[in-house]
Amino acid sequence: MKKLALSLIILAFIISGITLLVNYKTNEGLVNTQQTHQKNQKNVAKENPQNHKKSQEKKKTKAPHKRKKKQLVITIDPGHQLKANVGQEPDAPHSLQTKYKATVGSIGITTKRPEYAVTLEAAKKLSVQLKKKGFKTILTRHANDVDLSNVERTKQANKNKSFLYIRIHADGAENPNASGFSVIAPAKNEHTASFYKDSKRAAEDILKQVSHRTDTYQNGISYRGDQAGFNWSKVPVVLVELGFLTNPNDEKRLLDSDKLDKLTVDIAKGVEVYSKRKK
Ligand SMILES: [Zn+2]
Missing domain, CATH: 3.40.630.40 (Zn-dependent exopeptidases)
Structure with missing residues (x-):
């Protein structure tokens, strides 16, 4: 019985260790993706700052809460x-x-x-x-x-x-x-x-x-x-x-x-x- 309990505890340690590692990797992945995205945005802005501004404006007008509602x-x-x-x-x-x-x-x-x-x-x-x-x-x-x-x-x-x-x-x-x-x-x-x-x-x-x-x-x-x-x-x-x-x-x-x-x-x-x- 004691042996079984001990192996269970060890198994639990191993599983939580793996989970931590996977989470760390995933978060890292997220951070990396965000950084890449930001870099890309900067590049777009550099290449054509006006276009970028326009697309930002477009996004603004598309947001429903910012558009002026036509009154009935x-x-x-x-x-x-x-x-x-x-x-x-x-x-x-x-x-x-x-x-x-x-x-x-x-x-x-x-x-x-x-x-x-x-x-x-x-x-x-x-x-x-x-x-x-x-x-x-x-x-x-x-x-x-x-x-x-x-x-x-x-x-x-x-x-x-x-x-x-x-x-x-x-x-x-x-x-x-x-x-x-x-x-x-x-x-x-x-x-x-x-x-x-x-x-x-x-x-x-x-x-x-x-x-x-x-x-x-x-x-x-x-x-x-x-x-x-x-x-x-x-x-x-x-x-x-x-x-x-x-x-x-x-x-x-x-x-x-x-x-x-x-x-x-x-x-x-x-x-x-x-x-x-x-x-
Ligand atoms: Zn009347």
């Missing part, structure tokens, strides 16, 4: 305006169906705060959140006293080559019990064929993120084919209904600046998820 544009439309424009405009290109150019929207049941004021505040908050995530944002309006029809707003989004066009609204209903956040996306038709799928995805991603917050009752997604703001669009578009101004609880939530902040944080997260999914 999100156009945000705060729905409605101070004064209605009851002039008519077609609900789709070449359509004979017409709609009011702009309306005032719904009104807070207890505070009488108008929808156009709530949507502008929410749009500004959403813009802040989207900028934090690296998007470029463009609002269709910055004041309430404007005269901008739904078609004109949508044409702005097209002109901006928007990655996504987000229309912000707050619902109104005769029944004060109607409540909750929802998203409207374009139905598939001849005008929306090229972007209705992306719009649907964006709507799903936004709704999913907003659903994380339990105090926001969800109404899901509905699809509409009669909206000028969808049919005139050439880019993916969604309309978020932040909640019902005709429901006292929703109204309270929408008029609470902190709660509105949180809601826009979730919407921005949804936009971010959508943008990553699309890449």
